[in-house]
Amino acid sequence: MSFPSASCPPGAAQAHVTRQSCLCPPQPKPLRCARVVIDNGNKPGGPGELGEKTILKRTTALITLLFALAFICPSATLADGAGATTTPDHVVLSWTGNPATTMTITWRTDPSVAAGVVEYAKGAKLAGSPKTANATVSDFSTDLGDTHIFRATLTGLGPNTRYSYRVGDGRHWSPTHTFTTANPGSDTAKFIVFGDSQSVPPYSTWQKTIHSAYKANPDAKFVVNVGDLSDVGQSAAHWNAWFDAAAGVIDAVPEMPVIGNHETTGRKGERKPEYWLAQFSVPANGPSAIKGQAYSYDYGPVHVAVLDSQGSEEKQYGDIFGPQKRWLDADLKASKATWKIVFFHKAPYELHTTRKSPDVKSAFCPILESNHVDLVFNGHDHGIARTYPIKNGECKRKPSEGTIYCIAGRSGTKCYTDLEKKPWDAFFCNPTDQPNYLVVDVVGKKLTIRTVKQDGTLVSTCTIDKAKDTDSDCPQ
Numbered sequence: 001m002s003f004p005s006a007s008c009p010p011g012a013a014q015a016h017v018t019r020q021s022c023l024c025p026p027q028p029k030p031l032r033c034a035r036v037v038i039d040n041g042n043k044p045g046g047p048g049e050l051g052e053k054t055i056l057k058r059t060t061a062l063i064t065l066l067f068a069l070a071f072i073c074p075s076a077t078l079a080d081g082a083g084a085t086t087t088p089d090h091v092v093l094s095w096t097g098n099p100a101t102t103m104t105i106t107w108r109t110d111p112s113v114a115a116g117v118v119e120y121a122k123g124a125k126l127a128g129s130p131k132t133a134n135a136t137v138s139d140f141s142t143d144l145g146d147t148h149i150f151r152a153t154l155t156g157l158g159p160n161t162r163y164s165y166r167v168g169d170g171r172h173w174s175p176t177h178t179f180t181t182a183n184p185g186s187d188t189a190k191f192i193v194f195g196d197s198q199s200v201p202p203y204s205t206w207q208k209t210i211h212s213a214y215k216a217n218p219d220a221k222f223v224v225n226v227g228d229l230s231d232v233g234q235s236a237a238h239w240n241a242w243f244d245a246a247a248g249v250i251d252a253v254p255e256m257p258v259i260g261n262h263e264t265t266g267r268k269g270e271r272k273p274e275y276w277l278a279q280f281s282v283p284a285n286g287p288s289a290i291k292g293q294a295y296s297y298d299y300g301p302v303h304v305a306v307l308d309s310q311g312s313e314e315k316q317y318g319d320i321f322g323p324q325k326r327w328l329d330a331d332l333k334a335s336k337a338t339w340k341i342v343f344f345h346k347a348p349y350e351l352h353t354t355r356k357s358p359d360v361k362s363a364f365c366p367i368l369e370s371n372h373v374d375l376v377f378n379g380h381d382h383g384i385a386r387t388y389p390i391k392n393g394e395c396k397r398k399p400s401e402g403t404i405y406c407i408a409g410r411s412g413t414k415c416y417t418d419l420e421k422k423p424w425d426a427f428f429c430n431p432t433d434q435p436n437y438l439v440v441d442v443v444g445k446k447l448t449i450r451t452v453k454q455d456g457t458l459v460s461t462c463t464i465d466k467a468k469d470t471d472s473d474c475p476q
Helices: 012-023 061-072 204-216 236-246 274-279 321-334 358-370
Strands: 033-038 051-056 089-094 103-109 117-122 131-134 136-142 145-154 162-168 177-180 188-194 222-225 295-299 302-306 339-343 375-378 384-387 404-408 425-429 436-443 446-453 458-465
Touching: 089 236, 103 162, 117 145, 131 145, 136 274, 145 162, 188 204, 204 222, 204 236, 204 436, 236 274, 302 321, 321 358, 384 458, 404 436, 425 458
Parallel strands: 188 222, 302 339, 339 375, 375 404
Antiparallel strands: 033 051, 089 103, 103 145, 117 131, 117 162, 136 145, 162 177, 188 436, 295 302, 384 404, 384 425, 436 446, 446 458
């Protein structure tokens, strides 16, 4: 379905042009991009995004060559074994329970480590006699070798309290990290949203983006990647690079990730997102038919639901939309939170005509809009966009009248030069010169989204005020 111009609020197109010229800073000359034909055993133009891709090329054709090789033979890069040792790595925080009183920690070692434990204590340093929590261990075989994945959930924690922790087996330990539990009485929430981080090992662009974002926003309470974290989701080399790049952030604040279509790709074609599911711990409150692929949680005044939009990539495993639709409707109806926010990868309101996802739109949008979801964050298109409030295929002017769909841009190397503003977009920008991230700041009934480039340049600011029923993208 496309929007006729008349379906947008009067004056919308002109308002958009004026706003974009003010909020999108003049960009330096875009870096040269290269077109690469990628073949991963799927048909060009199929759901795995195969065919022509526009890849940001910073120096020479070597980057393009490495990128293509990573698809054709994922183990061609960093092919020195699975990379795991007796020392824990890939340490990542998440919530599988109450953010005020629990914290889940996941990490990896080589298979020789049989048991895992967390030592933790209040304060910035592990001193005296720290408490301990035993971890469960799972075998996980990758294309580069076998590993052990450990999970431990700390319970009975004090709300709004700083803790220090380390993970290990009693002999081999990770460095000491810290985290802070949620304040259950607060009406605020601040988090960072990252568009597709998919890159080429060693994922240095993703590393710079996530660390720049966290350095500028050390008070962020959690981070969300909206899918396509890894460019080759069935490749240990890519995941090793992704985790190494994110170390120092995701071991300090929870990472609450989303599955993208590239999480299903590998040398054997499209599969379940096995590596994603093995390496991240998320709430088990989603549909039982696709355990771990959809879930929800609350933080302060915000209710968050996370969905899996990869129906076409995972169709050989059965219908994933049906169970999610039933679960999503019940989940949203049960929430009394001030703000309802939903994350999934593929954008129902796309930035390119070849990237339409009608199955995603028909499955999710009616439920989102009928349950008064305020914001939806997507990835996949690698550009930045925010729609007008939308209800039943029509642009509205007031936030209370519809749902706003946001495409988060990109946090890795891959860019597209042929994206375009659509009639439903209140804001659009495609900064091909560098990646970006979003900072979402919620205070009571006011929510602000700041779009920021990797170097700290502000691209745009949007504020939604529930008390006034206004959206700064959509002047009254």
